[in-house]
Amino acid sequence: MGRSPCCEKAHTNKGAWTREEDERLVAYIQAHGEGCWRSLPKSAGLLRCGKSCRLRWINYLRPDLKRGNFTEKEDELIIKLHSLFGNKWSLIAGRLPGRTDNEIKNYWNTRIKRKLLSRGVDPLTHRPINESAIDDMTTSLGAVLEEEEITSGIWV
DNA sequence: AACATAGACAACCGCCAGTCA
DNA sequence: GTGACTGGCGGTTGTCTATGT
Known part of the structure; x- marks a missing residue:
């Protein structure tokens, strides 16, 4: 049951x-x-x-909710806390008085992610995109190219 | 003006940990 | 020790609004 x-x-x-x-x-x-x-x-x-x-x-x-736009200071704090805690929204919310985990989660997913990407930072790892992306790309591209070379026998 | 698309945010769902009988 | 129950959390979806074509 x-x-x-x-x-x-x-x-x-x-x-x-x-x-x-x-x-x-x-x-x-x-x-x-x-x-x-x-x-x-x-x-x-x-x-x-x-x-x-x-x-x-x-x-x-809840009466103690702030509501309204996040300030630049809050933005940076969220980014910093996210780099420390990851997707632990309740932990992050606990350090931002008047903000809820749901609000921060939404804000992260809709705005901060994009903000970091435009800065060339990976929102998951907080590392420069090139660094982490190149690692991934070289591995996967290497595998693809290798396979292509094998199957076609031609490399331009 | 009408439609399509993207963005923002409220709400739901499923899972997990703590508590209690 | 065990299972049921509850609260809490994170991920995801649904809906409304703004903007572009």
Whole structure:
């Protein structure tokens, strides 16, 4: 027998949250605090699964969230922390007050990755692209060329 | 004006670790 | 010691908006 699902999917809403749902969730947490997420939806009168409520609260409704654009300073900090921790978004978020792991993850994937690439830096390894790329390319190209030479017998 | 494409971000899914009976 | 349950995390997807053609 497998694990029971975290909620009754048939009786829960999915997709974007409505203003009314937000208000209910905020009101409930303000009155009772962050308690048991599993029972929260029922107690708060929400047709959502506990996980969904937790995510909505943490990523969007928490009063201490900063929201808005990341500053240049935050950018650099994220890059530095990523080079130390890798994709440990919660660790990185812990060092950026008012920012959530989800927000940082999205920001990384949509903007910082591109920013680093345009600087010629590999966002995974934080090494200059040429260095790591050339290593990879020479190995794979070598293999391809070798094979081509063997199969065609011609090298221009 | 209409459509296509890219970018941004909210939300979901599945897995894992910790806790407790 | 073991299995069920829960919270938390990272990866991925879906949807909305902006921009280009």
